[in-house]
Every structure is written in structure tokens, then in C-alpha cells.
Amino acid sequence: MYGTLEMAERVSNKQVILNNYVSGFPKESDMSMASNTIELKVPKDDSNAVLLKNLYLSCDPYMRPRMKKLEGSYVESFKPGSPICGLGVGKVLDSGHEGFKKGDLVWGMTGWEEYSLVTAPESLFKIQHTDVPLSYYTGILGMPGMTAYAGFYEVCSPKVGEYVFVSAASGAVGQLVGQFAKLMGCYVVGSAGSKDKVDFLKNKFGFDDAFNYKEEEDLNAALKRYFPEGIDIYFENVGGKMLDAVLLNMRLRGRIAVCGMISQYNLDKPEGVCNLMNLIPQRIRMEAFLVSDYYHLYPKYLEMIIPYIKEEKVVYVEDTAEGLENAPAALVGLFSGRNFGKQVVAVARE
Amino acid sequence: MYGTLEMAERVSNKQVILNNYVSGFPKESDMSMASNTIELKVPKDDSNAVLLKNLYLSCDPYMRPRMKKLEGSYVESFKPGSPICGLGVGKVLDSGHEGFKKGDLVWGMTGWEEYSLVTAPESLFKIQHTDVPLSYYTGILGMPGMTAYAGFYEVCSPKVGEYVFVSAASGAVGQLVGQFAKLMGCYVVGSAGSKDKVDFLKNKFGFDDAFNYKEEEDLNAALKRYFPEGIDIYFENVGGKMLDAVLLNMRLRGRIAVCGMISQYNLDKPEGVCNLMNLIPQRIRMEAFLVSDYYHLYPKYLEMIIPYIKEEKVVYVEDTAEGLENAPAALVGLFSGRNFGKQVVAVARE
Structure with missing residues (x-):
């Protein structure tokens, strides 16, 4: 790092790690908290990446199959020893991709950690409507x-x-x-x-x-x-x-x-x-x-659902776990039905 | 009958009777042969009926559920003590229905017997093409x-x-x-x-x-x-x-x-x-x-399949049991796969 004029901030980054492939009901002990450090800048040699601050993480049933060894599935297994990944809402801190700029709010696939470097940001959705709770993009708007x-x-x-x-x-x-x-x-x-x-x-x-x-x-x-x-x-x-x-x-x-x-x-x-x-x-x-197979309908869906939300014709209930430390319990709870409504993890409020 | 000028012929009519509701694999002994007599004329008070001489009877898998007591099903149970019914090819001997006349060949729901009085002949299909084996109307053409x-x-x-x-x-x-x-x-x-x-x-x-x-x-x-x-x-x-x-x-x-x-x-x-x-x-x-749900397509199907049969682009194999006496064994054989191709019973050749 010596010699670079611009020194990027390097911060600690808490993560939720999958310990091993899981069989039967997942337990909190199948995951552990770890911490590394991360530079809050997109690496110069990765011109397309986007650096996200994760705000909300989504707990979804489809994540369970990813905790075991999968072959030929439409989703990939999580990697034991690495952070779990899933859908989430984040804020762009730095961008190497022309489609995103610092300050943008996005939702899509990210890591179960405080900050994530997303190397294929094309799959992220830019959040246009911010007059609704941001966490909704893990659920009703996601x-x-x-x-x-x-x-x-x-x-x-x-x-x-x-x-x-x-x-x-x-x-x-x-x-x-x-x-x-x-x-x-x-x-x-x-x-x-x-x-x-x-x-x-x-x-x-x-x-x-x-x-x-x-x-x-x-x-x-x-x-x-x-x-x-x-x-x-x-x-x-x-x-x-x-x-x-x-x-x-x-x-x-x-x-x-x-x-x-x-x-x-x-x-x-x-x-x-x-x-x-x-x-x-x-x-x-x-x-x-x-x-x-249906994301081409997403704009049409937003057109329908945003007025419904504002007019309270559709109500929506979330169950929010506060802090990344509580993410493993929140995910595990999904499979015993402990959640009441959509299970979200609030990693940071902004 | 005395006093009528026209005396209808009364003939014996062999039948295949279902003895009782069946559980497990059907056996020949679940059915028995019986005989009654039948007048080869449509009764005067049943102006819509058609009297058929049955030529070929069809053994089909859907008949198995009808051998047990069904409730709320799309098919009705066979009636213990009565002849089995099923699809077959027959010749009209007498008709009280304007759509059918003596000599017409038809296929549709009939009884497992030599002669059947069909009281709702609207469901019968009139056979137009007779330059193919008549038995085909229990199978490829039915x-x-x-x-x-x-x-x-x-x-x-x-x-x-x-x-x-x-x-x-x-x-x-x-x-x-x-x-x-x-x-x-x-x-x-x-x-x-x-x-x-x-x-x-x-x-x-x-x-x-x-x-x-x-x-x-x-x-x-x-x-x-x-x-x-x-x-x-x-x-x-x-x-x-x-x-x-x-x-x-x-x-x-x-x-x-x-x-x-x-x-x-x-x-x-x-x-x-x-x-x-x-x-x-x-x-x-x-x-x-x-x-x-698809019989409205039947004319279109015949238009396709009859040339295929004549040009031998489609071949068709039947397994024919000779005589009504052999019908129970033929039906039972369907469920052990004894038949080789479409299982037909030839009751009479004309």
C-alpha cells in the first residue's frame, strides 16, 4: 500500500461464516461470526466491481438448500469457511461500474457481512423509490x-x-x-x-x-x-x-x-x-x-405495488433482527417458523 | 307380447357380470358369465334408444377404478351384479334415435354383453371410415x-x-x-x-x-x-x-x-x-x-391418422381375445401387462 497517493480507508468487516455443509435442521452453531478488514474502495484492477455497505439482509427459504452440497442445481452451494450470501439492500460506497455511483441504493445478491465487494453488479437492481422503507426491498419490493x-x-x-x-x-x-x-x-x-x-x-x-x-x-x-x-x-x-x-x-x-x-x-x-x-x-x-424467469415484469410490478402500499391496500409485515450477530438465529428460525412475517436482518440503518 | 302384429326376435344374451367391488389386483373370479334374453328391438316407450350388436370390446386401464366403490369421481362405479360396461364397436340393429339407423356402425360406451340397449346414444360416434379394421375404433381410431x-x-x-x-x-x-x-x-x-x-x-x-x-x-x-x-x-x-x-x-x-x-x-x-x-x-x-375434454378435435385427428394408417407411417398392434368368455381374463391381464399391444375382445366379427 506504500506509495499510493490516495490511501483508502481500511475498516473491520464482520461476517457470518458457514462452518460446514449442513444436514437436518440448520443450527446457529452451523455458522460463526468472524471479522476481517476491507478497503472501502473498489480495487483498481477490478473496473466493474461495486463496493457496498450492507443495510438489510434477507432470510429466505431457498437458502437452506445452499447450505448443503449441491450438484447441478440452479443455485450454488455456500462455501464452507466463507461468508453466506443472500439478497440484501445496500448503499454504494464506491463503484467501478458506469451503471452505479457512490450513494446509490441497490438491492440484490450480496454477502452476509458489513461491507461487500460485488464483482458482477449487473445483477443488482437500483432502488428508485425511496419513500417506502428500504427494508421492503428484501421483501414486498424485492x-x-x-x-x-x-x-x-x-x-x-x-x-x-x-x-x-x-x-x-x-x-x-x-x-x-x-x-x-x-x-x-x-x-x-x-x-x-x-x-x-x-x-x-x-x-x-x-x-x-x-x-x-x-x-x-x-x-x-x-x-x-x-x-x-x-x-x-x-x-x-x-x-x-x-x-x-x-x-x-x-x-x-x-x-x-x-x-x-x-x-x-x-x-x-x-x-x-x-x-x-x-x-x-x-x-x-x-x-x-x-x-x-419473471424479472422482466419487475417495472410493471412496481407500478402496481407502490400505490397499493401507499394507499394501504396491501399491508406488509416484517420481523426484523437487529445486527449481523443475530443473523444466524434469524435464518435458523425461518425453518421452525419462529419468524412472524418476512424475516429481515438490519445490519446498519444507513 | 300377445296381440302385437310384429313379433320381435328374442335371443339369448351372454354377459360379463361384476360379482363384487374389487380390492387389490382384479381376478377373473371377480367376474362371472351370465345369460339373459333380449328382444332385438328398441322398446316402443324408449324412443331415443339404440339396440347394438357388440362386435369389439375395449379393455382399458381406467376400468380398474370403476371396479371399486367410487365417490365423487368423474366415472361411476360398475354395479355389482350387473354387466361391466366399457367402450366398444357395435352395429345398430334397431334405432329409436333419428341420428342412427339399422346397419350403422358405431363406437362408444356399451355393455360387456352380446347385445346392448344404449339409452343415451348421443354419446356414440358413427363410424364413417370402414376401409380400416373395425376393431381399430377401440384403439387407434377411438x-x-x-x-x-x-x-x-x-x-x-x-x-x-x-x-x-x-x-x-x-x-x-x-x-x-x-x-x-x-x-x-x-x-x-x-x-x-x-x-x-x-x-x-x-x-x-x-x-x-x-x-x-x-x-x-x-x-x-x-x-x-x-x-x-x-x-x-x-x-x-x-x-x-x-x-x-x-x-x-x-x-x-x-x-x-x-x-x-x-x-x-x-x-x-x-x-x-x-x-x-x-x-x-x-x-x-x-x-x-x-x-x-378433447373430442372436439376428433375430426381433425381422423384427418391426420387415417392417411398415416393407410400409408403405414403409423403402425398399430392389437392383442385380440376371441369371444366374450375370454373378456374377464383379457381385462385382468391388462394389470399384469400380459397384453401385447392394445387389448381387444372380439365378441362377433359382424
Whole structure:
């Protein structure tokens, strides 16, 4: 460093490290806090990179598969010994890329650390609307929001008056799917894992009804109770036993949008689903999707959702963990349903 | 009857009776032969009915669920103590319906007996082309043909050069799907349950390759061998373990047309399918269909298929049981794969 005229500030950089590949339910001890130092400048030989100060980090179910050794998957495994990465909101401190300048706010893939050097910033979204909470870009205005939007409007082919069931309905995606369905004029029931969440679904998010799946011995009977006419659209977030019960309750030409199967992510061997035969008499379409195929609709989505947020036609609940130190517990909590709404980690407020 | 000027002929009418609801694999002893008598005239008070002499009866997998007590299904249970019913080809002996006259050849739902009074003949199709074997109207020119046509062209959205896998590939539907896929320029592999069937798939039906699933200990490994690039389209006829293995081998944006799941029809509890999570990264569409939704395409299908048959661009193999007495064994044989090609029962040659 001697001899450079301009001395960049070198600061300590706390990180969340994945210790090893994880099997079963992830534990806080699968991760550890570490610290290195980082120069708050883009290296001169990396003309395209962007240096971010991370403000908010997102805890998302898809991160669980990345904690194990994956081969030929659409996502890469996290690297044991290195920081976890995920979606987040950050502020540009220095930029080698013409598309970004110091002070820009962005969201996209970053590291679980205080500062990140993003070497392929093309994948970052520049934040244009700052009159909404910035943390929303990890949720309703980010990937989970786009997931709900694309999954519901593009994959489910919803029609006014249809019967819609959403599992994991108080999560980042589920709460939005339910509200989109209500705005369209559907009848919507959600399932969640606690009484408080169920109350929220009914009283805050405006679901027509909701139930606590943990208190139902017979999910088939529960669904028959909430959907005596059957289900037109199932927004699938959990998989396993719930999917099996839903298959017994689908209506003619129903649609199942497969967004995720969080109940299966920590199992060494996934549960068997026995009722797929029921797809046939009801002519069900079961379609899986990834949000990454739909980002061309993001501007259109923002046009719809920002007024909804401002007019409070759509409400949005976050569960915020304060400080990077609390990030491992926040991520782990996602898989036992400890979070109440979208799980965010606030690393820095600005 | 005394006093009528015109005395109708009254003849004996052999029938195949379902003794009782069936559980597990159906056995010949689940059915019995009986005989009553029937007047070969439409009753005067049933102005719409048609009296058929049954020529060919069709053995189809969907008949198995009808042998048990069904509730809320798209098909009705057979009635214990009554003749089985199914699709067949018949000749009109008398008609009270203006759409049909004596001598017409028809195909559609009829009884497993020598003569049937069809009280709702609107569902019968009049046979226009008689320069092909009449029995074909139980198969390539009837419901199985339309199933293959609708399932492949309408549900699978096939493209030139795609990799297509067909299970139960030597059956009535499978043999046609494979040939349609070849005509479209796809790469096609089929599975079947004997060496002879596999040879037929390769040498007679023109599949690119084929294998005997009974000789494969690891279906996933078998599929990886036959589809090193993965599968774009799976035409699903069997369900269970085969579906589970296919889910591990689907390509990006693959499609699974769910036509049937014959391996599951005789089980009290269907097998669990564990690999549905794989739908997500590959964005698979799994769509079930019933041929009954596609009969509006039947004239278009005949326009395509009849020249193919005459020019021998499509070949078609039937397994014919002679005489109604052999119908129970023929139907039962379907579920152990004893048939070689489409299983037909020849009740009378004219």
C-alpha cells in the first residue's frame, strides 16, 4: 500500500461464516461470526466491481438448500469457511461500474457481512423509490414480492370468485399472495403455524379464513371444512403432507403453483406424496416456477405495488433482527417458523 | 307380447357380470358369465334408444377404478351384479334415435354383453371410415388414439428435437405417443415390461431406444443411461416409482403429461412420490388431462391418422381375445401387462 497517493480507508468487516455443509435442521452453531478488514474502495484492477455497505439482509427459504452440497442445481452451494450470501439492500460506497455511483441504493445478491465487494453488479437492481422503507426491498419490493406476483398472476391464472389456498401464508410470499387474491375477488384461506399468525392472516391481511396446521390432526378434514366446494388454486409453499391433503380437495381444472416446499428442505429423504392420482380426474395443472424467469415484469410490478402500499391496500409485515450477530438465529428460525412475517436482518440503518 | 302384429326376435344374451367391488389386483373370479334374453328391438316407450350388436370390446386401464366403490369421481362405479360396461364397436340393429339407423356402425360406451340397449346414444360416434379394421375404433381410431393425440400435441407442447420418454410404451396409448413423437422429430425412448415388448418398440414402432423396467434395479440410473441430456417430455402412464425416477431426470422447463398411473390402480394405498421438489429448479409443468375434454378435435385427428394408417407411417398392434368368455381374463391381464399391444375382445366379427 506504500506509495499510493490516495490511501483508502481500511475498516473491520464482520461476517457470518458457514462452518460446514449442513444436514437436518440448520443450527446457529452451523455458522460463526468472524471479522476481517476491507478497503472501502473498489480495487483498481477490478473496473466493474461495486463496493457496498450492507443495510438489510434477507432470510429466505431457498437458502437452506445452499447450505448443503449441491450438484447441478440452479443455485450454488455456500462455501464452507466463507461468508453466506443472500439478497440484501445496500448503499454504494464506491463503484467501478458506469451503471452505479457512490450513494446509490441497490438491492440484490450480496454477502452476509458489513461491507461487500460485488464483482458482477449487473445483477443488482437500483432502488428508485425511496419513500417506502428500504427494508421492503428484501421483501414486498424485492424477490419475495416478485415471486408472489409472478406466481399468482402468471402461473395460477386466477379468476374472480375462485377458491384460493395459500400455505405458509404469513411468510414473505404468502401474505402477499393472499392479498393479491383478495384484491382480485377470490375467496382466500391461509395456513400458518401459530394462533397469532392465524389471527394476523384474518385480521390484518384480510384472508377470508385461516387455520393453524399444527393443530389439525387431519389436514384433509381441515381443508374440507374450509373449502366445502374445493380448491381452485393452491399456492404451494410447503410440500409434503399439506400437498397430499390438498390433492384430495382440488376442484375441476385447478392449478397448483409450486413456489417452494419448505417442510421438506431439512429432511434427508423427502416425504412421499401419495395422492398424485387425483390430478387426473380433476385435470390439475401443477406448475413449478422460479422468480428469476419473471424479472422482466419487475417495472410493471412496481407500478402496481407502490400505490397499493401507499394507499394501504396491501399491508406488509416484517420481523426484523437487529445486527449481523443475530443473523444466524434469524435464518435458523425461518425453518421452525419462529419468524412472524418476512424475516429481515438490519445490519446498519444507513 | 300377445296381440302385437310384429313379433320381435328374442335371443339369448351372454354377459360379463361384476360379482363384487374389487380390492387389490382384479381376478377373473371377480367376474362371472351370465345369460339373459333380449328382444332385438328398441322398446316402443324408449324412443331415443339404440339396440347394438357388440362386435369389439375395449379393455382399458381406467376400468380398474370403476371396479371399486367410487365417490365423487368423474366415472361411476360398475354395479355389482350387473354387466361391466366399457367402450366398444357395435352395429345398430334397431334405432329409436333419428341420428342412427339399422346397419350403422358405431363406437362408444356399451355393455360387456352380446347385445346392448344404449339409452343415451348421443354419446356414440358413427363410424364413417370402414376401409380400416373395425376393431381399430377401440384403439387407434377411438379413445386411446384421441388420448395419445390430445396428450402429446395439446398437453406436452412438443418441439422438434426434444427428448421424450413414454412409459407403458407398448400399450394402446404409448405406442402411438412414441410414433407421434418420432413423426415430429423428437428422440423417443419407451419402457415396457418384457423383452419382446422392448424389441417391438425398437423394431416395429420405431422408438430410438427402449428398456424393460422390470430388469432395472435402479430406474434413475436407467433413465440417466437412456437420457444423458435429460428428459424434456414425459408421457406418464404408470406413476409410482417410475415417476419418482423421472423427476430426477427432467430438463429445464420440461413437461409431464399425466395420462394415467396404472401401477397404482390396484394398491390400497398409492406409493409415495418423493422427488416433487425437483419440479422447482427445473420449472416443470405437470399437467393431467382427460380425453373427454378433447373430442372436439376428433375430426381433425381422423384427418391426420387415417392417411398415416393407410400409408403405414403409423403402425398399430392389437392383442385380440376371441369371444366374450375370454373378456374377464383379457381385462385382468391388462394389470399384469400380459397384453401385447392394445387389448381387444372380439365378441362377433359382424
